[in-house]
Amino acid sequence: MKKIVALPGDGIGPEIMDAGIQVLNQLTPKYGLDYKIERYDFGGCAIDSTGTPLPKTTLKACQEADAILLGAIGGPKWSNAPKRPEQGLLELRKNLGLFANIRPVKISKSLEALSPLKSERIRGVDFIIVRELTGGIYFGEPRELKKERALDTCLYTRSEIQRIMRQAFNIARTRKKKVTSVDKANVLATSKLWREVAEEVAKEFPDVKLEHQLVDSAAMLLIQNPKQFDVIVTENLFGDILSDEASVIPGTLGVLPSASHSEKNSSLYEPIHGSAPDIAGKNSANPLSMIFSISMMLRESFKEYSAAEELEAACERVIEKGYTTKDLGGKTTTTEFVQALIEELK
Ligand code: ATP
Ligand code: MG
Numbered sequence: 001m002k003k004i005v006a007l008p009g010d011g012i013g014p015e016i017m018d019a020g021i022q023v024l025n026q027l028t029p030k031y032g033l034d035y036k037i038e039r040y041d042f043g044g045c046a047i048d049s050t051g052t053p054l055p056k057t058t059l060k061a062c063q064e065a066d067a068i069l070l071g072a073i074g075g076p077k078w079s080n081a082p083k084r085p086e087q088g089l090l091e092l093r094k095n096l097g098l099f100a101n102i103r104p105v106k107i108s109k110s111l112e113a114l115s116p117l118k119s120e121r122i123r124g125v126d127f128i129i130v131r132e133l134t135g136g137i138y139f140g141e142p143r144e145l146k147k148e149r150a151l152d153t154c155l156y157t158r159s160e161i162q163r164i165m166r167q168a169f170n171i172a173r174t175r176k177k178k179v180t181s182v183d184k185a186n187v188l189a190t191s192k193l194w195r196e197v198a199e200e201v202a203k204e205f206p207d208v209k210l211e212h213q214l215v216d217s218a219a220m221l222l223i224q225n226p227k228q229f230d231v232i233v234t235e236n237l238f239g240d241i242l243s244d245e246a247s248v249i250p251g252t253l254g255v256l257p258s259a260s261h262s263e264k265n266s267s268l269y270e271p272i273h274g275s276a277p278d279i280a281g282k283n284s285a286n287p288l289s290m291i292f293s294i295s296m297m298l299r300e301s302f303k304e305y306s307a308a309e310e311l312e313a314a315c316e317r318v319i320e321k322g323y324t325t326k327d328l329g330g331k332t333t334t335t336e337f338v339q340a341l342i343e344e345l346k
Helices: 013-031 044-050 056-064 085-096 158-173 189-202 215-224 236-246 288-300 305-320 334-345
Strands: 002-009 035-039 067-072 100-106 126-132 140-145 150-153 178-183 209-214 231-234 257-261 267-271
Touching (some): 002 013, 002 044, 002 056, 013 305, 126 158, 158 178, 178 236, 209 215, 215 231, 215 236, 231 236, 257 288, 267 288, 288 305, 305 334
Parallel strands (some): 002 035, 002 067, 178 209
Antiparallel strands (some): 100 126, 140 150, 257 267
């Protein structure tokens, strides 16, 4: 029996988590996947119930899980909390050693038809952003915030860069065999080391082509010609920004999933978007980001490839039938979308 820990979180997190779990429960019986799902408080809701965003019981459950599903956390309610929900997320990533965040940006036929970008530019877009998740400026010490000056530290070690590079090259090996390493090596010391290590690791993968791009030009090319990319590997801050940027290709953050992997612990799957407080409680969130995160879980943690394929194909048909949430220009509510998808899976 596999144990899945669900962390619904805040804002639209619980809405899309419910959606995802209903769909998973409809899909899996015919594949004989035996699992139990346990829900734990995490983020703002955990601050409300326990005073801290990452309670010990939640962390322990995550350490013992076979896979972790996360909705989204945070919101204006906790912006002045002594410890913010986002700090809980950084702590969870650090504690589980989730150093590799995998963010696929693939545009299916049905989403292509809905994208605001010109379709020749995006037809067949299929790349993966591999974002380093436990280093860089989000974690570097010292940091300081005073009235007249503030300080952050961007720090990367050689071994941190090596392991994320290897992850990217291994993924590229299963795809078009091209890695684009994104840095700011003309200015930053961490980026100079990043580029040097990329070259070094590339020698272990002679079948994979490596190119370098500066982050500013990568940001432009991502919109101008996204089809040139296969695997993009980049540091924490650049990856955060580029993956939000990439969401304009499918037209919304609401369809983009992610997986985070560690060396020893189980993986965590979550939408790339935040808790979307502006639409929380309105039954209008797009649950596809969660549903696609679940399909990544089925593939990457449970090796249930056919189940994942069936799920994705069913989503495609439901969108083609015209069920789309507001962010994709439609009027379907979250619960209506889930109902339509469950019918499709029957
Ligand atoms: P964070 O700082 O946590 O990354 P953010 O500032 O990037 O958050 P999000 O919460 O990701 O903000 O939301 C950005 C915009 O995208 C909001 O207008 C939100 O309503 C919209 N959005 C995010 N997720 C969804 C979704 N699943 N369905 C529909 N709209 C969404
Ligand atoms: Mg964001």
